Amino acid sequence: MADNVIDLRSDTVTRPTAGMREAMATAEVGDDVYGEDPTVAALEAEVAALFGHEAALFAPSGSMANQIALQLVVPPGDELLCDADAHVVTYEIGAAAAYGGISSRTWPAVGAEIDPEVVAGMVRPDGYFAVPTRAIAVEQTHNRRGGGVIPLATLRELRRVADDNGLALHCDGARIWHAHVADGVPLAEYGALFDTLSVCLSKGLGAPVGSLVVGSAEKIARARFVRKRMGGGMRQVGVLAAAGRYALAHHVDRLAEDHAKAARLAEAVAPFGVLATAVRTNIVPLDLTKHPLDAKALAAAARAEGVLISVLGPRTARLVTHLDVDDAAVDRAATVLTRVLRG
Ligand SMILES: Cc1ncc(COP(=O)(O)O)c(C=O)c1O
Numbered sequence: 028m029a030d031n032v033i034d035l036r037s038d039t040v041t042r043p044t045a046g047m048r049e050a051m052a053t054a055e056v057g058d059d060v061y062g063e064d065p066t067v068a069a070l071e072a073e074v075a076a077l078f079g080h081e082a083a084l085f086a087p088s089g090s091m092a093n094q095i096a097l098q099l100v101v102p103p104g105d106e107l108l109c110d111a112d113a114h115v116v117t118y119e120i121g122a123a124a125a126y127g128g129i130s131s132r133t134w135p136a137v138g139a140e141i142d143p144e145v146v147a148g149m150v151r152p153d154g155y156f157a158v159p160t161r162a163i164a165v166e167q168t169h170n171r172r173g174g175g176v177i178p179l180a181t182l183r184e185l186r187r188v189a190d191d192n193g194l195a196l197h198c199d200g201a202r203i204w205h206a207h208v209a210d211g212v213p214l215a216e217y218g219a220l221f222d223t224l225s226v227c228l229s230k231g232l233g234a235p236v237g238s239l240v241v242g243s244a245e246k247i248a249r250a251r252f253v254r255k256r257m258g259g260g261m262r263q264v265g266v267l268a269a270a271g272r273y274a275l276a277h278h279v280d281r282l283a284e285d286h287a288k289a290a291r292l293a294e295a296v297a298p299f300g301v302l303a304t305a306v307r308t309n310i311v312p313l314d315l316t317k318h319p320l321d322a323k324a325l326a327a328a329a330r331a332e333g334v335l336i337s338v339l340g341p342r343t344a345r346l347v348t349h350l351d352v353d354d355a356a357v358d359r360a361a362t363v364l365t366r367v368l369r370g
Contacts, residue, residue, distance in 0.1 A: 033356045035292075036337045038202075038285075038309060038349035041233040047273045054269035058262050059085070060255070066265030070272050074226065074239045075247075077275075078218030082247035083239045085268055087259050089114075089201045092225035092238035093164075094122045095253045099223060099246050100162040100195035103128030108149055109164040112136035112171040114199055126257065130158050138172025141165065143184035150192045162195040163188070167217070168202040168209075171339060174289070174310030176206045179216070186220045196220065201227040201238070205308040208282040222246070231282055231309060232274035233350040236267045278350065285309040288348040288357045295361035299368035311346040312339075319370065328367040334360045 034040045043051065057063030067085050075083040086092040093115050101107050107123060109115055111133035115123060123129040134145055146163060153159045163185060169175045189196040198221045200206075207214050218224065224241040228234035240250045254260060261267075286308050293303035293311045302314040313336075315322055322344040326336050337345040346364075348357065 032333050032335060033352060033360045034335045035346040035348065035352065035360060036335050038230045038347050041350045043235050043270060044233065044350070046277065047234070047270050050269045050273040051266045054265045056263040056265035059264050060260040060262060064263065064265045064268070066272070067268040070268040071239065073272065073275065075241060077214045078224060078226070078241045079215035080218055080224075080241045081244040083241045084247050084250045084254060085261070085264065085271075086225075086238050086240060086254060087236060087261065089199075089225060089227040089229070089238040090119045090122065091254070091257060091259050092227075092240045093197075093199050094119060094126060095250050095257065095259075096197050096223040096225050096240050096242070097123050097129055097162070097164070098127040098253050099242070099249055100197060101127060101129045102161065104130065104158070105161045106130045106132055106151065106158045107162050107164055108132055108134065108146060108160055110134060110136055110138065110141070110166065110169070110172075112138065112169070113164060113166050114170055114201070115164055115166075117171065132158075132160075136172065138169040139167075139175030139177045141177060141181055141185065143181060143188050146185060147188045147191075150188070150194065152192070160192070160194060162197055162222075164197040164199060166199040166201070167206045168308050168310070170201070170310065173304065173306065173312035174202065174205065174308035175305075176209050176307050179210070179212050182217070182220050195222040197222065198224040200224045201230050202308065204279050205231055205282050205286070208279065209286060209307050228271040228274050231285060231349060232271075232278045234267070234270040234274040237271045281350075282309065285348040285350070285352075288352065288354070289346070291357055292346050292348070292361055292364070295365055296368060299365065301368060309348045311348075313344040313346065315342040315344065318342075318368065320368070325367060329363055332363045332367070334363045
């Protein structure tokens with residue numbers, strides 16, 4: 028990617044900083060399949076403690092971390108409930124069904140605005156005549172729905188629904204760090220509400236690779252087995268765990284800057300009838316239903332001027348701020364986007 032291109036497609040496009048590369052280069056390593064990588068062990072212990080759980084497991088990707096967790100809480104043939112726009116049923120290529128034999132049923136896409144009573148109404152009890160529900164999954168923050176933050180009160184209600192029905196509650200916390208920074212909720216307070224979480228180091232935190240599954244010691248022992256079965260056992264992977272540890276130490280609090288940049292971009296496009304509704308974190312969803320340009324045309328015109336954005340649907344686009352987009356880049360992107368939108 029040319030250095031003068033501003034890449035707002037995703038926060039996964041960041042490159043490791045000099046400090047992170049230094050941490051990677053000097054990491055102590057060992058064979059992690061033998062359980063001998065001290066940097067991985069330190070990362071796993073650190074993340075488990077952050078979320079107030081007993082254990083955590085390093086995984087190569089957010090998708091694998093989610094899918095390992097789902098296999099822990101939903102037996103083959105049984106049911107998972109989630110949002111229709113959830114990453115686990117949109118972008119994980121049918122993995123829950125293909126690898127876990129999991130049957131997924133979705134509530135209408137509402138992003139972070141979940142009504143726990145709607146979810147409660149979907150639960151199917153154990154019995155021989157219907158697919159039994161075993162788990163509920165939520166996404167914090169919500170990717171396809173504009174980085175929305177599920178309020179703590181809603182999560183507590185969902186915990187109650189899960190407890191009332193003997194279900195597990197899973198959090199796809201790829202961007203839970205952003206929710207923590209936006210709402211000031213301690214990570215351990217989120218952790219206490221979930222049976223399993225997957226959390227990513229390679230999105231807003233800027234590490235090149237890596238996610239963790241978080242849960243009880245018993246669940247994580249089982250997760251280690253499932254990870255190996257899925258081909259996710261890794262060897263001298265402390266070099267990557269070191270990047271993750273560096274990210275946790277240096278890149279969490281600064282997410283507030285990415286949120287402020289996203290708010291500035293949202294403000295810039297608002298006068299053109301582009302609804303960039305209630306931007307809370309680092310994702311700006313563009314609703315182009317009332318604009319003459321569709322999402323593809325907007326993305327092509329912006330690309331021609333060196334600004335990359337994502338097309339999510341015919342009239343939906345997305346801008347994401349991150350570590351590699353500084354204030355000057357945000358200003359230039361806002362100028363380009365407003366010029367294109369003005370027509
Ligand atoms: C909400 C959410 N969950 C999970 C993932 C999966 O992460 P990975 O791309 O590392 O598989 C992503 C990726 O962007 C995501 O946005």
